[in-house]
Amino acid sequence: MPQIEELIRKFEEFQMACKTILPGVDRRLIEDLILHQQENPNIEYMYKIETFTKKGADVNKIKKAILDKTGMVPEVYDSGTHYVINHKLTLEMLKEILLEGDEIILGIRGEFIGNVALKESEHKYK
Numbered sequence: 800m801p802q803i804e805e806l807i808r809k810f811e812e813f814q815m816a817c818k819t820i821l822p823g824v825d826r827r828l829i830e831d832l833i834l835h836q837q838e839n840p841n842i843e844y845m846y847k848i849e850t851f852t853k854k855g856a857d858v859n860k861i862k863k864a865i866l867d868k869t870g871m872v873p874e875v876y877d878s879g880t881h882y883v884i885n886h887k888l889t890l891e892m893l894k895e896i897l898l899e900g901d902e903i904i905l906g907i908r909g910e911f912i913g914n915v916a917l918k919e920s921e922h923k924y925k
Contacts, residue, residue: 824893825908832890835911843887846909850882850896856903864899880905885912 817826828846835844850873852861858879865873865882873882888909897904 821890821893821897823897823904823906825906828907828909829890829893831911832888832893835914836889839914842914843889844911845885845913846888847883847885847912848888848907848909850900850907851905852880852882852900852903853905854878854880856880861900861903868895868899 814826817824817829821829832844832846835842850865856879858875861879861882862873862875865871865884869884869886871884871886873884875882893907896907
């Protein structure tokens with residue numbers, strides 16, 4: 800079936816684009832982020848972002864860079880090679896993270912945890 804073959808070819812092109820444009824970023828994270836942004840481009844989506852670095856990198860320098868960029872202090876695991884924050888995420892932000900850490904970042908993974916949409920207040924002050 801030519802249509803199925805075309806779909807597979809396009810998907811392989813997408814996978815190659817992910818590897819070229821956002822190397823080291825988990826493809827499933829990219830797919831999920833694109834789907835959410837297409838669904839509603841006016842909502843900022845929250846993700847748990849996990850960044851993996853080479854051994855021997857300066858943990859305090861990395862923590863400060865993450866704090867400066869996001870306003871969040873990351874949790875640090877695996878002897879300073881695994882950093883985790885919950886933060887709103889865009890494809891542009893992923894690219895910036897890669898550019899700033901290109902010598903030490905081994906990979907980035909993440910998962911959707913919600914959205915940041917303005918809601919009407921649910922609490923009253925008594």
